[in-house]
Amino acid sequence: MFQATDVITKHSESAGYHERVQELPLPSNFSWGTATAAYQVEGGADQGGKGKSIWDTFSHLQPSRTNGEHADVACDHYNRMPEDVDLMSTFDVDVYRFSLSWSRIIPFGGRKDAISDEGIAFYDKLINNLLEHNIEPVVTLYHWDLPQALYDRYHGFLDTDEFRADFIHYARVCFSRFGDRVRKWVTFNEPYIISIFAHLNGTLAPGHCREQGTDTKTEPWRVGHTIILSHASVVQMYASEFQPTQEGSISIVLNGHFYEPFNPQNQADIDAAERRMVFYIGWFGDTIFLGQDYPIAMREYLGTRLPTFTSEEIELLRQTAQLNAFYGMNHYSTKYARQLTDPPTDDDWTSNIEEGPVNSDGLEIGPASAQQWLRVAPEGFRKLLNWVWKRYRLPVIITENGCPCIGEKDVQVAINDTFRQRYFGLYLDAISRAIYQDGVDVKGYYAWSLMDNYEWAAGYGPRYGIVHVDFETLKRTPKGSAWYLRDSFKSRRQASS
Ligand code: GBH
Numbered sequence: 001m002f003q004a005t006d007v008i009t010k011h012s013e014s015a016g017y018h019e020r021v022q023e024l025p026l027p028s029n030f031s032w033g034t035a036t037a038a039y040q041v042e043g044g045a046d047q048g049g050k051g052k053s054i055w056d057t058f059s060h061l062q063p064s065r066t067n068g069e070h071a072d073v074a075c076d077h078y079n080r081m082p083e084d085v086d087l088m089s090t091f092d093v094d095v096y097r098f099s100l101s102w103s104r105i106i107p108f109g110g111r112k113d114a115i116s117d118e119g120i121a122f123y124d125k126l127i128n129n130l131l132e133h134n135i136e137p138v139v140t141l142y143h144w145d146l147p148q149a150l151y152d153r154y155h156g157f158l159d160t161d162e163f164r165a166d167f168i169h170y171a172r173v174c175f176s177r178f179g180d181r182v183r184k185w186v187t188f189n190e191p192y193i194i195s196i197f198a199h200l201n202g203t204l205a206p207g208h209c210r211e212q213g214t215d216t217k218t219e220p221w222r223v224g225h226t227i228i229l230s231h232a233s234v235v236q237m238y239a240s241e242f243q244p245t246q247e248g249s250i251s252i253v254l255n256g257h258f259y260e261p262f263n264p265q266n267q268a269d270i271d272a273a274e275r276r277m278v279f280y281i282g283w284f285g286d287t288i289f290l291g292q293d294y295p296i297a298m299r300e301y302l303g304t305r306l307p308t309f310t311s312e313e314i315e316l317l318r319q320t321a322q323l324n325a326f327y328g329m330n331h332y333s334t335k336y337a338r339q340l341t342d343p344p345t346d347d348d349w350t351s352n353i354e355e356g357p358v359n360s361d362g363l364e365i366g367p368a369s370a371q372q373w374l375r376v377a378p379e380g381f382r383k384l385l386n387w388v389w390k391r392y393r394l395p396v397i398i399t400e401n402g403c404p405c406i407g408e409k410d411v412q413v414a415i416n417d418t419f420r421q422r423y424f425g426l427y428l429d430a431i432s433r434a435i436y437q438d439g440v441d442v443k444g445y446y447a448w449s450l451m452d453n454y455e456w457a458a459g460y461g462p463r464y465g466i467v468h469v470d471f472e473t474l475k476r477t478p479k480g481s482a483w484y485l486r487d488s489f490k491s492r493r494q495a496s497s
Helices: 054-061 077-090 117-132 148-154 160-178 191-199 219-246 267-289 296-305 311-321 378-392 411-415 418-436 480-495
Strands: 031-035 095-099 136-142 184-189 249-255 258-261 327-330 334-339 353-356 396-400 442-448 467-469 476-478
Touching: 031 136, 054 148, 077 117, 077 476, 095 442, 117 136, 117 160, 136 160, 148 160, 160 184, 160 219, 184 191, 184 219, 191 219, 191 249, 191 267, 219 249, 219 267, 219 311, 249 267, 249 396, 258 267, 258 378, 267 296, 267 311, 267 334, 267 353, 267 378, 327 378, 334 378, 378 396, 378 418, 411 467, 411 476, 418 442, 418 480
Parallel strands: 031 095, 031 442, 095 136, 136 184, 184 249, 249 327, 258 334, 327 396, 396 442
Antiparallel strands: 334 353, 467 476
16 A cells, blocks of 8 residues: 655755755955835725725635735734734844835825825835834835725726826825835735736736636736836836935846756756746846846737837836846746647647656755745755856846745644744755855845745735744734744854954
8 A cells, every 4th residue: 555654755965955055154344124015014905094905806806816815904903013023123133124005095095196294104104113123124025015096097007108207206106205214115016927827817807817718818018118217217217316315226026936847857848947937037128127128028029918118118228227226036836847748728828838746857946835836945045146147247136035934823833833943944055055155245144034924825824924823813923933033034144254
């Protein structure tokens, strides 16, 4: 009979999981912190005059899409913010990355709509509180919670001109109200996810997908186009209207896995791994950071599905490329890429590449966390840092990295989160190697996340926090990894000075 113990899962040795954590040094001025996003932590859904966002709608309309759960209360950070700032300061963080809820600030979102003083007051208080604790605020303008009114009016990202004008207005409000105290701005979090997961696979709001009858052949590429142009316009506006006096910096956050070839003996798979990253990251990186048209491989494969830039738009991209001060990287895991030969569906977005956790030798890239797609593979992280550095030559900030452990609903398990501590340890060693052995300029690291929160389509299942949250009592309890990070950064930074 087949015994459970017969299943010996083998992990690729080259992916780095087998290494011991070495606590390798990091530069003495390397900054660390934690990250969150408004909809995932704030709650206060109807407080302070907040307008609805597409996530309020998405999670309430058809709860099966979000594990039956919504974020009306979430961590109740809206009402517990001072306690949360006190807590993070006990971990000796330098930075806190959070996002602004657009519909808290402008309830209906648009350039002719009213601004909410209460919404502004909440973020004023948060920013002031952070500064009093010597914590630098890093502010994301858009982390997926589009004002519902803008979706109702013109389908959000699908109307490039309308969205762009409203986003510029919203950004200007934020810069003028908060920019005297905020020195690092991020326009959009993960444009790839907004385009593909929200407008093709439909797993994220507004849930556009083939089954809903939307045009999955072209919509995701239109959405990406809107984001790229909106980003460039806001960078230009910040540089001319605010930077001279406020002296802050601005950029975008791109996510992406690293891809290894499914069969490293097969040239088609080697090419597929590279091309997968060009389609994932180059889509936004080449246009925004290099100031040029979409990668040739995308243009060739997607043809007229991919929008075109006018010559004025290319000029805007060219002019704003150098104004992006850093590459914001969200990274979690590595996958294998395999070139398929069967004809793809007409809305294929990968250039016919299959991705998965197992290679042609049957080896897994690394052990799975509480989410199957997220596997421990620190060597892929190091390679991605090199890939991005070589292509864009921009200082890198790791704006998100972390993992959920199995069984963490139980606070005792959470406190003893050795799986996460090891993940952090290995990924920080990978950064050290990228800096000192490969010459990559990495400036900071923001752990995802400050606390367990609403994990989008997965609801309150996976827990990414370095602080445990009991979602019934809302009690916060630091996990072992919070203290691990505090101590690890202290010794890594001392080691280099
Ligand atoms: C980030 O997204 C988000 O910025 C953050 O809000 C979120 O809480 C955090 O990560 C943790 O998930 O098709 O195999 O890639 C991460 C990007 C993209 C990760 C979709 C999960 C689905 C599985 N996410 N992906 S896969």
